[in-house]
Amino acid sequence: MLRLKIFISSVFLASLIVAASFGQILVNTSLYLKVILIFWLFSFLYSHLSIIVRKGNVRMDYGIYYGLSLGLFTGPLGLFIFETIYRFTVYFSRKYTNTADPDEFLHTFYNIGAFALNHSIAYFLFIQLYPAFQSLPFGFWILIALLIIVVSMLSDAYLIIVFSITGDIKSRKEAIEFIKSRSILDMGKIAVSNGLLFLFLQQQQWEMLIALFILNYLVSRSFLVKSQSIQHKIERDKFEQMAYTDFLTEVYNRAYMDKKMNEINNSGENLGIVVSDIDAFKRINDSYNHAVGDRVIQHYAATLQSYLDDGDYLFRSGGEEFTIFLRNKDYQTCVELVEKIRDGVEGQHATAEYQSDNIAIPYTASFGLYYYKTNESIEIKKAYVYADHLLLTSKDLGKNRVSVKNGMNEMPLSLRFKG
Structure with a gap:
């Protein structure tokens, strides 16, 4: 975009004019070369440890x-000379490793x-303000901050x-949120690091200067490894969630x-294993369409979920x-809960759009509940089959009802019907 190129060119030109107008390097050539070599080496090493965040088409390090x-x-x-050398080193490194953005040169x-x-x-602010801050306690550090x-x-x-310009920020609110995203702790870390480096440079304490660079490098590398580990876990969890x-x-x-x-079996x-489905669901699809049918399924799932505790599980099994x-509920609690769910489903209507109108769709559901203690006498898959058979019993008895069986009773074939 032309406006973006004009803005970037203006910023670069302004920095070039300031540097050229200043006209001198404050230290002798040999000292300057020594300093920029050390700064270039550690800055370049550190560039590989930066956290990269994309906003639209722009990458921020x-x-x-x-x-x-x-x-x-x-x-x-x-x-200015150092920034030019360092930034072009990063540029050529990214080009060589094929990690450069399309607009990396810009x-x-x-x-x-x-x-x-x-x-x-x-x-320039430091030169003007340092005399006033020099007499204050910790004045140097306050000024650096x-x-x-x-x-x-x-x-x-x-x-x-x-x-x-790129359209990634469209309002004042978004601009304010962007400013708020800056970390105060990171700013403090930058202030302390730069303040110490400046003092070490003034006193030419090279061992301390290099030690500080190494310390920052090791801390940053450790942080990056931990950050990547957390990110990988988040991604694994996300993919697992998508898979399940x-x-x-x-x-x-x-x-x-x-x-x-497999986890609960032993x-x-x-x-309490409950198998349920929507009564006469095919008639809903045939009377309307599959989009309406999907909306009824979504409504049914949300209704079921609304009655469950955090420790319970709801699955779409078909x-x-x-x-x-x-x-971990007793038998009577499970029976009463499933009957409450059945009654709640009957009392609510799903809403959907059909032929440009919003319609209310009444429906009912049937349930089969099998209650038992895991790893006692039967596998959980067999218990699930029992619950499925109880659902079929509810269907055969006229739908919109609950069929239950307590597998912990001495009479395992006794049935109880409600509805």
């Missing part, structure tokens, strides 16, 4: 940057311009302009039911068939 300490020590010209000029310009502004805040605000302002979730109703699917069966807990595991 979150990490610690050391431009403030270098700018304060060498001046705007020294800082982004490189933005990074040079933005970081050099912001830290040059911080340099303020400069980091200024740099962060300028950086956010540039990015908000960029995202406004029914896409239409967003309850668990048959695959997850089989998994939970748990020794009291379990087309309009659902299975419930009622865990």
